[in-house]
Amino acid sequence: MTQERSSPARHVPTYCYQCVAGPDLLTVKVEDGVATEVEPNFAAADVHPAAGRICVKAYGLVQKTYNPDRIVTPLRRTNPRKGRDENPRFIPISWDEALDAIAARLKETRDRGLHDSSGYPRLAASFGGGGTPTAYMGTFPALLSAWGPVDFGFGSGQGVKCYHSEHLYGEFWHRAFTVCPDTPLTDYVISFGGNVEASGGVCGVKRYADARERGIRRVQVEPHLSITGACSAEWVPIKPKTDPAFLYAMLHVLLHEHARDDLDLEFIKHRTSAPYLVGRFGFYIRDAETRKPLIWDARTDSAVPFDTPGAEPVLEAPFLVDGGIEIGADGHVWRHKAERCQSAFEILVAHVRNTTPLWASRICDVPAKTIRRIANEFLHHARVGATIDIEGLTLPHRPVAIVLGKSVNNGWGGFDCCWARTVLACLVGALEVPGGILGTTVRLNRPATSRQASVRAGPDGFMAYPMNPTDKERWVARPEVRNANRTLIPLVANSPWSQALGPTHLAWMMQDDPPENWPEPTTPDVWFVYRTNPLISFWDTDKIGRTIARFPFTVCFAYTRDETNHFADIVLPECTDLESLQLIRIGGTKYFEQYWEHQGFALRQPAVEPAAEARDFTWIATELARRSGLLREYNEALAKGAAGVPLKTEEYDFALDPDTAHSVEDTWDAICRAASAELTAGAESQGLDYYREHGYRVAPFPRLDWYLFPELAAQGLRFELPYQERLHRVGKELANRLHERGISWWDAQLEEYDPLPEWKDYPGLWERALAENFQVDIAEFPFWLLTARSMQYAWGGNADIQMIKEVADNVVGHGGVIINAGKAAELGIAEGDWVEVRSPLNATRGRAVLRQGIRPDTLLMIGQFDHWATPMAKSFQVPSMNRLTPMLLDLTDATGSGADLVKVALRRAKRPS
Amino acid sequence: MTRWAMIADLRRCVGCQTCTAACKHANATSPAVQWRKVLDMEAGIFPEVERAFVPVGCMHCADPPCMHVCPSTATRQRADGIVTIDYDICIGCAYCAVACPYQARYKVDAPRFAYGRASRMAHEAVREQPRRVGVAQKCTFCTDRIDPGLDRGLTPGINPEATPACVNSCIADALHFGDLDDAESNVSALLRDNKHFRMHEELETESGFYYLWEAGPNGTRRIPAYAPSGEPLRPVVGGPQPWLQRHWDWRAAANFICGGTGGGLLAVATAGLVGFGTPLAPFALTAAAFVAAGLFFVWLETGRPLRAPFQVFRHPQTSWMTRESMVAVMLLPTALAAAWLGWRDLAGPLAILALAFLYCQGRMLTEAKAIPAWREPMTATLIVSTALAEGAGVYLIAATLLVPEDVPAPAALAVLILMVLARAGAWAAYRWQLTSAPTLALDVLGRFAPWLILGGTALPAALALAALFLNGMPVVALLAALTAVLGGWALKFVLITRAAYNQGFAVEHMPERGTGVGGGPGVKPGWA
Known part of the structure; x- marks a missing residue:
């Protein structure tokens, strides 16, 4: 029913990687040179797990392209004073002026040295969550690589609004930066606050819908009835931050209320550390000669090294070992004569002896019979002993999974949850096998392109892990970046992702309040910002604003004004999603449900002409490299694969002349050729034209590579669970290092390096921290305030897109604060009333949205709004919890993470003026 | 034959x-338009x-209320079941919008842009x-994809090029x-294999949109079902509540107010002519003015006013708006002729036209299936009865002011009393019949009831009685008439603009x- 067109419409294939749950494939309909519609890419129906479809966010891209609020020419700040209340007085300038100014600043900075007086990189860069900006920034990573050390530690929520504990412990235990059920094969899922139907992307939505239709049973355990809760068979409204107790009670049920034979003893004995013997100091009993951990062999009725061929491990017995040793921190050795010891399994059993469902019920506010039933259902559905054939290989089939959501998965208690969830999987053999939980990508281990290839034998029969050193010689005593990730967080490793996963709020916190015996805080000389808005998306946002105001030179890539680029010195308008060119990897296994049966590459290509002066990011990066004198290094970085694909390998060579500034098309043509060659083992080399026409190119990806179990079995390795001997030692060493330097402010975090996590009163921990830091009576803040992701907005940077707002408003809660309807009635609050929500830190206002699907002691603010500079969004009057949530060391766990959680008071209020 | 239909699997929707x-x-x-x-x-x-x-x-x-009410035949139904709107003849009266119990129709009166x-x-x-400006619009099932797709030999629902965009x-x-x-189609198989319902089945619209909510005996569920546990849900609250329709505002109410009063006046005046030989002319002219004013006001509400006078007569088969318009165009010249020529023989036809006009107005409301407060059969009786009460009031006022000598006051007062009592009776019957409606609509009517009974019935009746017994007190009689008229106008204003909460939405089953x-x-949601 549309009007006649003067020329036939074109359908341009491209990709959407707005959120970490992508990338997905789409086409853009172009009429008379104007993008008019976003549509699925039906040609990819057989390749893409969601049949070539994209979620609602991608439909916002047309308005994004033509948004009248777009910045379409470079801008320079003329008001030297920075602040929320300062008008930046931006004036339009030419690209030459903008790029020359930035290049001059870069050269000047470089001349003064790459590091400042505190040893921190002078150049900093902040990008949005999940690495998605990389899929839109063309060859900019090559420029950063050419530069050298860059501080990526000024985060915008990374580390506290992600799945942080899972990222770190998941990678450690099973190469699982993200953990996901093998949804196509699983029958039973317990989801603690997971919100896959809102944040799991199209693959997640499609797979779970298929699963529901075939009868999957998913139990959603969370304080409010989220989208995912709505789509689940059962909702268990648990008290916030008590999830570990629930999980420990499940462990209790499996280990104390069932016969051992109900468990997957084969898996426990041969694929975990459960049979390893542990000495009195908490470390493995080892063979004095080989230093290998010992297990008790039933065949020989003796303690033998764990890897003794043919050994039949014994899990439970009175063990007496002669002549073993324990190795503690910093190489300390205890030599034992006849030592009575326990297996790790026995310690685990004892550890959860008292964590009964009754015990947990009091903590979680969930009936004990519910917890027990769910534990029993989990075990029942695990089908211990069942097998399944995958591509000719017979594997265990354990169709049960436990998934953890945001806030469950970070901050204090996150470790407990990750550990208990993964141990539960081990007890029934449901780790990295069909139907069980899978890690779907690695970001800390290497190579990033293959989980299987990242599996290498490490110490004690486990996988190697690139732990940051804690020994005296190699410990990174002087923080390399402002969030000190390598210094404080051994588990965060040292990959290109590690900085962003460090404790990113520490970088902000220490700007104002440096701890004892720590380098002086410094601001970065140059700060690049792209596709992120920490002024809205981190915590204590008013304070972040004051910090950013001190940064001397901020360059923001931006398509509209926003709260962060309000502080920019130069604003650069890059070509947006439908205007620019880039090739990225697709398929294989990526975050969450992005595991495909294909892998390859997809092209994002200009469907329409750029708006006014907007320029392709690759052009900007190349020009900056040229003008900064880094062209050769930039081209060399490209050749090494800084833009996603190495241009030169043993099989092919498409490297570009290092001393030439290449055009956007020539650059990506070379990358496309390299991608074709990689996919065909060097046999083919189609370039940009091929990808422009087809949009993507894939090769089969073996389904067996979804599972890590076969690789571990092939290498004879075990999952490093349940006992955390290595982490225990690392924690002791880290404590030694810090104490040697007089640092005691990290001591609470060091306590998390227990071999088995102990339940701590996490809700009480929050309450005490808030009460002590703000000197308040916490009883005056009776509600827990939480947030939840919104599919329409999450990661999209699209709060200023009218259509997104319009359709998002169909989903209840986007317009205000969700309050339990019964509780609201008690307080005299009616639907739509204005309310004030006050935390010990700050207060905000919003409209009351009354629902039954939320605990009476809990409030919920969906998304992250509270805009004051972003066009359109600043008129929403929708509250955000970010302004209310403090950054506190007391609420920072050992991985450097916190959680979106704060206690608040609620009262009726007047409409804000 | 072909019957296109859509299915939403509530088990899958997120x-x-x-x-x-x-x-x-x-x-x-x-x-803000979401088909x-x-x-x-x-x-x-x-x-x-x-x-x-x-x-x-x-x-x-299959039995679309929107099509039946459409006066211009802009809304039609294709042989394949798709309900269409011809934007070129729609007059934008929004009658379809208040007739659609699924709130599926939109009308945008001026071009609207995102920013x-x-x-x-x-x-x-x-x-x-x-x-589309000023006319009704709604989902087309993407006929612009289906039809070319079929021409190319594609199968809607299977081939994306021939399938609605939402699907x-x-x-x-x-x-x-x-x-x-x-x-053998995909949708037939789905309905065979799964339990399903249609929204508002009780309204007998034979919707072409089905909701799946649970696997049937032939369903695809592989994992054994659990025995039901826990208490059954209490049906409550959340979700989009019925909202007050905005398509018909004071301008539409003015048509019912003025047209009803005019029609009622004509009916009473013709009766007066027959019964007492009172003159017709002043009343006929006054009534014609009322009716014309009502039509003028409602014309102001049409989205396409230039088109409206020509297209409104196209659907006498089922549209009460067309019928009302047709009666109006007969009534107005007849009234004028009667007034101008003084032909007493026109009294009969005029009375019939007046009553027909009132009946059309009443039926216009009962056919608005989206509005529970309107669609009960007694609404028509209420509209007619209040029109007669208003007519009796205006008759008394006009008689007192214009031809005081020619109209026997006691008779006019007696008729007024009779009419307001009849209206009160119709109101009581209407309320008795209206057992099920959105809570907010019932609240509005409940709050209005005392006003109508006391101010619009008891007061004019008492005043009229007083005037009867205190002969020679025309002011009291006039007050009686005025309160009777105002009571009726308030009733219609409230009914059209305050109690007109729409049907809202409902599901027969929450999904598995x-x-x-x-x-x-x-x-x-929103229903008691």
């Missing part, structure tokens, strides 16, 4: 609004709560839809489209979500 957005793209709809959207509904009381996402839009009913008129974006310019876009595979008359306790009982 409420993401991708279909909403895809529809907006495919059909270039204006901001397809997904509701977010909640049932139960904490902690026993379920939440479901329910796609809605035009249901392409304002001054910031019209390139794609909005390319795809501007001037034909194509659905990331949960919750939406399906196909031919119900083909027993995998293997759980099964689909819960349905909900009808």
Whole structure:
């Protein structure tokens, strides 16, 4: 029913990687040179797990392209004073002026040295969550690589609004930066606050819908009835931050209320550390000669090294070992004569002896019979002993999974949850096998392109892990970046992702309040910002604003004004999603449900002409490299694969002349050729034209590579669970290092390096921290305030897109604060009333949205709004919890993470003026 | 034959609004116009709560109320069941919008742009839809995809090029489209294998939109079901409540007020002529003025006023708006002729036309199936009876002011008393009949009832009685008449603009979500 067109419409294939749950494939309909519609890419129906479809966010891209609020020419700040209340007085300038100014600043900075007086990189860069900006920034990573050390530690929520504990412990235990059920094969899922139907992307939505239709049973355990809760068979409204107790009670049920034979003893004995013997100091009993951990062999009725061929491990017995040793921190050795010891399994059993469902019920506010039933259902559905054939290989089939959501998965208690969830999987053999939980990508281990290839034998029969050193010689005593990730967080490793996963709020916190015996805080000389808005998306946002105001030179890539680029010195308008060119990897296994049966590459290509002066990011990066004198290094970085694909390998060579500034098309043509060659083992080399026409190119990806179990079995390795001997030692060493330097402010975090996590009163921990830091009576803040992701907005940077707002408003809660309807009635609050929500830190206002699907002691603010500079969004009057949530060391766990959680008071209020 | 139908699998839908957005793209709809959207509904009381996402839009009913009421025949039904709107003849009266119990119809009176008129974006310019301005619009089932697709030998619902955009876009595979008359089609198979319902089945619209909520005996569930446990959900609350329709505002109310009063006056005046030989002319002229004013006001409300006078007469077969208009165009010249020529023989036809006009007005409301407060049969009786009461009041006023000598006051007062009592009776019957309606509508009517009974009935009746017994007190008689008239006008104003909450949405069953306790009982938010 549309009007006649003067020329036939074109359908341009491209990709959407707005959120970490992508990338997905789409086409853009172009009429008379104007993008008019976003549509699925039906040609990819057989390749893409969601049949070539994209979620609602991608439909916002047309308005994004033509948004009248777009910045379409470079801008320079003329008001030297920075602040929320300062008008930046931006004036339009030419690209030459903008790029020359930035290049001059870069050269000047470089001349003064790459590091400042505190040893921190002078150049900093902040990008949005999940690495998605990389899929839109063309060859900019090559420029950063050419530069050298860059501080990526000024985060915008990374580390506290992600799945942080899972990222770190998941990678450690099973190469699982993200953990996901093998949804196509699983029958039973317990989801603690997971919100896959809102944040799991199209693959997640499609797979779970298929699963529901075939009868999957998913139990959603969370304080409010989220989208995912709505789509689940059962909702268990648990008290916030008590999830570990629930999980420990499940462990209790499996280990104390069932016969051992109900468990997957084969898996426990041969694929975990459960049979390893542990000495009195908490470390493995080892063979004095080989230093290998010992297990008790039933065949020989003796303690033998764990890897003794043919050994039949014994899990439970009175063990007496002669002549073993324990190795503690910093190489300390205890030599034992006849030592009575326990297996790790026995310690685990004892550890959860008292964590009964009754015990947990009091903590979680969930009936004990519910917890027990769910534990029993989990075990029942695990089908211990069942097998399944995958591509000719017979594997265990354990169709049960436990998934953890945001806030469950970070901050204090996150470790407990990750550990208990993964141990539960081990007890029934449901780790990295069909139907069980899978890690779907690695970001800390290497190579990033293959989980299987990242599996290498490490110490004690486990996988190697690139732990940051804690020994005296190699410990990174002087923080390399402002969030000190390598210094404080051994588990965060040292990959290109590690900085962003460090404790990113520490970088902000220490700007104002440096701890004892720590380098002086410094601001970065140059700060690049792209596709992120920490002024809205981190915590204590008013304070972040004051910090950013001190940064001397901020360059923001931006398509509209926003709260962060309000502080920019130069604003650069890059070509947006439908205007620019880039090739990225697709398929294989990526975050969450992005595991495909294909892998390859997809092209994002200009469907329409750029708006006014907007320029392709690759052009900007190349020009900056040229003008900064880094062209050769930039081209060399490209050749090494800084833009996603190495241009030169043993099989092919498409490297570009290092001393030439290449055009956007020539650059990506070379990358496309390299991608074709990689996919065909060097046999083919189609370039940009091929990808422009087809949009993507894939090769089969073996389904067996979804599972890590076969690789571990092939290498004879075990999952490093349940006992955390290595982490225990690392924690002791880290404590030694810090104490040697007089640092005691990290001591609470060091306590998390227990071999088995102990339940701590996490809700009480929050309450005490808030009460002590703000000197308040916490009883005056009776509600827990939480947030939840919104599919329409999450990661999209699209709060200023009218259509997104319009359709998002169909989903209840986007317009205000969700309050339990019964509780609201008690307080005299009616639907739509204005309310004030006050935390010990700050207060905000919003409209009351009354629902039954939320605990009476809990409030919920969906998304992250509270805009004051972003066009359109600043008129929403929708509250955000970010302004209310403090950054506190007391609420920072050992991985450097916190959680979106704060206690608040609620009262009726007047409409804000 | 072919019967196109859509299916929403509530078990699969996650409420993401991708279909909403895809529809907006495919059909270039204006901001705030959503031919397809997904509701977010909640049932139960904490902690026993379920939440479901329910796609809605035009249901392409087999018996579409919107089509029956349409005065211009702009709304039609194709042989394949798709309900269409011809933008070129629609007059924008919005009668269809208050007749559609699925709230699927929109009317946009001026071009609307996402960031304002001054910031019209390139794609909005390319795809501007001037034909849709001021007329009714709704989901077309994407006939612009289906028809060319069929021409190319494609199968709607199977081949994306021939399938509605919302179905194509659905990331949960919750939406399906196909031919119900083909027993082998995808949709036929789905309905065979699963339990399903249609929204508002009790309204007998024979919707072409089905909701799946639980696997049937032939369903695809592989994992054994669990025995139901827990308490059944109490059907409550959350979700989009019925809202006050805004399509017909004071201008439409003015038609019922003025037209009703005019028609009632004519009826009473012709009776007076026959019974007492009173003159007709002043009353006929006054009545014609009332009727004409009413029509003028409602004409102001049409989205396409220049088109309206020519297109409104096209559908006498079923549209009471067409019939009202036809009667009006006969009534007005007849009244004028009677007044001008003084032909007493016109009294009979005039009385019949007046009553017919009133009946048409009453039936216009009863056919508005979207509005529970209107659609009860007694509404017509109420509209006619209040018109007669208003007519009796205006008759008395006009007689007192214009021809005081010619009208026997006691008779006029007696008629007034009779009429207001009859109206009160009709009101009581109407309220008795209206047992089921949105709570907010019942609240409005409940709050208005004392005013009508005391101020619009008891007061004029008492005043009229007083005037009867205190002969020679025309002021009291006039007050009686005035309160009778104002009571009727208030009644219609309240009915049209204050109690006109629409049907809202409902589901007969909450969906099964995998293997759980099964689909819960349905909900009808906003209804007692």
